[in-house]
Amino acid sequence: MAGSNQSLSHSLRRIMNNDADDEPPTRPSPSHQPSPAPRTPSPAGSASSTSTVNSEREDEFFRTVHGRRLNSMNMSYMLPADKSEIERLELEHRMIKFVLGGKNYIGPVAEVLAPRNGERRVLDCGTGSGLWAIEMADEFEGVQVIGADLAPLQPREVPPNCTFELFDLDGQRLPYPDDWFDVVHARSVYMGIRQYQRFLHEIARVLRPGGVIILAEVDSAPMVEGKRPILPGPRGGAPGWHMFWDTYRRALTSRDIDITIPTRLRTCLRECAAFENIVAKEALIPIGFWPRDNLTLTIGQLAWMSHDNFLLALRPMFRSSGLSEAMVKKIIEDAQHDLYEPPVRLSCCWHILHAQKAARPRK
Numbered sequence: 001m002a003g004s005n006q007s008l009s010h011s012l013r014r015i016m017n018n019d020a021d022d023e024p025p026t027r028p029s030p031s032h033q034p035s036p037a038p039r040t041p042s043p044a045g046s047a048s049s050t051s052t053v054n055s056e057r058e059d060e061f062f063r064t065v066h067g068r069r070l071n072s073m074n075m076s077y078m079l080p081a082d083k084s085e086i087e088r089l090e091l092e093h094r095m096i097k098f099v100l101g102g103k104n105y106i107g108p109v110a111e112v113l114a115p116r117n118g119e120r121r122v123l124d125c126g127t128g129s130g131l132w133a134i135e136m137a138d139e140f141e142g143v144q145v146i147g148a149d150l151a152p153l154q155p156r157e158v159p160p161n162c163t164f165e166l167f168d169l170d171g172q173r174l175p176y177p178d179d180w181f182d183v184v185h186a187r188s189v190y191m192g193i194r195q196y197q198r199f200l201h202e203i204a205r206v207l208r209p210g211g212v213i214i215l216a217e218v219d220s221a222p223m224v225e226g227k228r229p230i231l232p233g234p235r236g237g238a239p240g241w242h243m244f245w246d247t248y249r250r251a252l253t254s255r256d257i258d259i260t261i262p263t264r265l266r267t268c269l270r271e272c273a274a275f276e277n278i279v280a281k282e283a284l285i286p287i288g289f290w291p292r293d294n295l296t297l298t299i300g301q302l303a304w305m306s307h308d309n310f311l312l313a314l315r316p317m318f319r320s321s322g323l324s325e326a327m328v329k330k331i332i333e334d335a336q337h338d339l340y341e342p343p344v345r346l347s348c349c350w351h352i353l354h355a356q357k358a359a360r361p362r363k
């Protein structure tokens, strides 16, 4: 048993790296006085509970684009909002949980959510399948967990301390008072946030001093083991894979999404001037069946399955970017070829950060 624990932590150390100039984590500041008035549910258009969503109202929340169901609230977010996408999100959720050693968070979350006078609250931005919010609500029973999203993809049966709300996080004031949440989590959402810096400012506003922000985004640059970039063309070793990611990056850029966000999260947090104790980690995740040890292999398999699904999920965005049906088919098939018969050890890099809201704005 001790042996397997040792190899588990060894594998995790190999996957998760601290950035070179990390600031050391410190203990959170003492708890704040809860002050804001209770939040009134916002009207449709800014926020509404999924409890009001039923099958007759499907058309209000979804539209069909090139054969897949998408959200109808934000036209630039073009990943599907359907069963297959939920399955992909569940795979990715499990994968990240393995990477985080079986946990849903990094940073002083447990300390910040420890019982005290007053309500404790967590916000999951772009909650997707809602799994993260549900598991957090299960783990922290006395804490109110809210998952916000563009689409009602989340299950109806949820823990009593978990709710879901629908609103657009991009370019808007979040519908919560200042200093309202103890923890805010935003994982894999930058593809739907054109004004990412404004989004961070809003998170800083609704987070209480000492509260924890957790960000996680995957790099869109194709790479192989050891974080080496895949170069274009046959000499790069995976031309189909490279072309797919190149097309993805172009499509996001044409929708005014800043594709450099995942690699610049630390800078974005610093520029916000509201956070301290910023800790940035990189998780180098294998995609496929090439890792040797069991844990990394499990992560690689989950990443492989998630990517297998992701290749098809991009069809609506690629088609809407003006690419012909034949062209999109070829791009996806060539990428599938490199995924199914990998000529190189495909990998990806997740950037995972946590920080705390400073008591006063930082200079």
Ligand SMILES: C[S@@+](CC[C@H](N)C(=O)[O-])C[C@H]1O[C@@H](n2cnc3c(N)ncnc32)[C@H](O)[C@@H]1O
Pocket: 071, 074, 077, 079, 081, 089, 090, 092, 093, 125, 126, 127, 128, 129, 132, 148, 149, 150, 151, 153, 167, 168, 169, 170, 186, 187, 188, 189, 191, 192, 193
């Ligand atoms: C790739 S999924 C990630 C889901 C979840 N965070 C996870 O890691 O499993 C991105 C989710 O963010 C949501 N999203 C993207 N842009 C958004 C926006 N501007 N406002 C609200 N939700 C958004 C999408 O609808 C989708 O469910």
